Amino acid sequence: MARLSHSIAILTKLQVSCIFILLTTVIPNVEARTHNLTWKVTYEYKYLDCFKKLAIAINGQTPGPHINATRGDTIIVTVLNNLLMENVAIHWHGIRQLGNGWNDGTDSVNQCAAMPGEYFTYQFVVDQAGTYMYHSHYGMQKSSGLYGLITVNPLPGEETPSHFEDREIILSDWYHDSAYEHAVKLSSKPYVWIGEPQSLLINGRGRYQCELLGVSNHDQCNGSSTECSPDVVKVKPKQTYRFRIASLTSLSALSFQIEGHKMTVVETDGMHVVPFVIDNLYIYSGETYSVLVTTDQNHSRNYGISINVIARTPETPNGFAILNYEPNPVDAQNLPQPPPGPLWNDTDSQRNQSLAIKGLRDTPYLVALKLNIPDVFDPTPSPEDYDHSYNIYEIPENTNATTSTSIYRLPFNKTVDIILQNAKSMGGDSETHPWHLHGHNFWVLGFGKDKFNPSTASLNLENPIMKNTVPLFPYGWTALRFRTDNPGIWLFHCHIEAHFYLGMLVLFESGSDMVTKPPQQNMGCGKTKNYINP
Template sequence: MPRHLSQLLLVVMVNCVLLQALSVHAITRHYKFNVVMRKMSRLCSTKTILTVNGKFPGPTLYAREGDNVLVKVVNHVPHNVTIHWHGVRQIRTGWYDGPAYITQCPIQPGSSFLYNFTITGQRGTLLWHAHINWLRATVHGAIVILPKLGVPYPFPAPHKEAVVVLGEWWKADIETIINRAMQLGVGPNISDSHTINGHPGPMSDCASSQDGFKLNVESGKTYMLRIINAALNDDLFFKIAGHKLTVVEVDAVYTKPYKTDILLITPGQTTNVLLAADQSAGRYLLSISPFMDAPVQVDNTTGTAILHYTNTVSAAARLTLFKPPPQNATLIASKFADSLRSLNSKEYPANVPRTVDHSLFFTIGVGVNPCPNCINGTRVVGTINNLTFVMPSTPILQAYYYNIPGVFTEDFPATPPHKFNYTGSGPKNLRTMNGTRVYRLPYNASVQVILQDTGIISTESHPIHLHGFNFFVVGRGIGNYSPKTSPSTFNLIDPIERNTIGVPTGGWTAIRFRADNPGVWFMHCHFEVHTSWGLKMVFVVENGKRPSETLIPPPKDLLQC
């Protein structure tokens, strides 16, 4: 079943002003994001897209661990806009998290909003993106969080660093595509190309793409690549011909060094790798290609770029090529996921909850609901525990803080209301419940969530993202999770710590986190099509007893819907 339909592009430009230090250790970094429309050519097509500060991808935001970050977003386009700081924990500052109608009202055309948050206990690579409709197709960029001054990386310092943003491109207007698909009750059109730093690359059929991204390296030097999957709907393999890559960080968390020749990065994930320029002078192909091991249609184009040794005599020197992994390369994907481990050092421990206060079991997948106005009389919907989430018109955080009745209920099911063979053919009744339900957690509770893929219509991988928290991926398997036998396989010593995790096709993933951040926190599939269909839910985390454990009051310029 196709999962996509059309595109609109938003570009963000950044004017960075470094303000006076607030203390010995922390400074305030001030950015301005002007959301504007710009004509841009990609894949032999020219169209007007949404951008930030006129750039696609948008500008990179730089900060250090401990910095306060102020970003003023000014909306100059005829669309509502919000910006989400994906992976930034937003300790007690959920007002600035960004998902529309979850934590804030949108920034309406002609209006602005000042995001104000502090980078606490994080360093590495994250991303920012629009969090309303499908605008993040082009409204996205990198967040680079450097260690505190004087604190080295826990690995040899690279000669240089480079940000590499992976994405998708549609020739048509993206908002038109998804809106029409939602009206018809079917999957939207897939994208027309994958991009690397905004370009499909020199292997594209489009002649104008010959000036794609080029990574210049010097022989004998080591480089750190900060790789971000900003694509809407595709897991992506990443590979450089003739070179090994050493993974040292994912989702702004240091890892045990892991050497591989292929990366797998799901939408919303980031991966930092060390690249040793240890091959003979020449040019080497860098590529991204989709991973999908289920009968689901995805964009099967390969985005490319060039790794170029600067001592190569000519830009026309021989190009070393390779064959990308097959689209359904499950073994490659599983090996990569299973090989990642948290660094778990004295300086950067893995504080895995050893006991569980709230044990949740979430089935994730799709359903089919009646739709009298749709072409088949039905609509495909996303579901967690047979519940299709309905977005409210009043942000849940505001309703929670001000005790506004009628916006949500606190009866999100902790377990599936219907038991069935989850990875089998599925139940006969494909209909789901609709509602705006949340699950309430006491402050500092330890939480375990089993994310179980289902075979309703088809099994499929799902990149699940949790706002406001990192979590530990303590277990993973194929088939149905067994509460009797599966926990014996859990890693409670050095499991990888992330904010987004790919649940395997026809399988399950177990995550654990501590609810030590009061507020309202979104959890959803980062395939944008599944989020549009309702594969999402919300955690409400109560205040603790101390002032430092309490949600800060809303900003004075709190937006109204």
């Protein structure tokens, strides 16, 4: 259950003392490729978790095709909307779109969605190596399966871990109701909560217990469909692999685990991490990670990969895949036992893992950026002040959620600090929210319990990681910093689809006077029907 108003206070701090150096990313003079892609977006019946449901496919696939590029490449994607009765916009999650805000793919912010029968051509440069993703940013459409992974490889010689072979892992959750029904429920007054997902998916594959439906309708639920057999991740013994893991869940925060294998975290959201070893990875919707996995276990058998819900009472069965040590066969009758996963409500463990993520200093991009950071975090309130007496453990007295169409207008090329403060919601609880920023990375300065106190808060100004998505823990705070170095208007929002849809978002504007005039293909809705092109 989520009631959202007043559960978060956002503080922005405009640091006028910072140095005015425009961020530039240096791409060595290596010949860049252009990837010309044509994507036909359709609804198709899929048995992703054995239950038959309309899923959105790109060229027939759910999840969509993997974009595998190298830093400096140009991606051109022509998205043809064949959804028949639903519009489309696709967001390139984690791609900063420097000076290229018209291609961010956010309906109602950067563009009019493409109507059925129309196409929209996105063009952008992938200027940072790392693991990214794309997904629909129209209505609640992401939860219909319109998403996929983007790998941006470093240029030759740029990165150490890049010589490991990659394995791609897309995590998601899956509802049997349509995105339509969810949108209607959440838009009702009073709103109706959408409940928990029926399944967790690894690379688009889950397993719903058809027996639960009380009918043996093999058309509606088919346990023997090949579409819902577990994903098989093939590895060879005694190798180290780089698992690129992205969470595209609608609701669920997850723990990811491989039976008997430790993982070394080396990257998140495109940034190098001071490596650290974990048994399980906590991953929140909108985040990506690279972890190194060495296949050093008994090679005569296979191993279970599992995901389980954390940070809310689990009502969805764990997701499952198979780590297949080649050349072992995959025996459907004798599958490996998946790890049970950690306790869902061990918030300390979750926060500690987030705190363990430090930026790796040798990243040229990060170092370059660091030059612009003032040394001292100034915790005085932002010009948009907030209620300092706010009690985060009490349900707010004003139970009316408020909405507005206003935006935060920020001076260009300044440093902005944000404190996200989690409080008791109108539903009486306090949940974990993954917050995602478009068009920028931010430094993650810290996570804390209880109410943020500027005098005592412990902040990492030494080696903060840069990310684009970060969790905000129950009754806790998260401190972020970013540079307003990308002209345009950008979303900052909770990446839980329902929370976003209910309005857990703000818009940051900066330098929009530098933005080019709107391309024609971005228009056609609302008042741009009346736009007179000179």
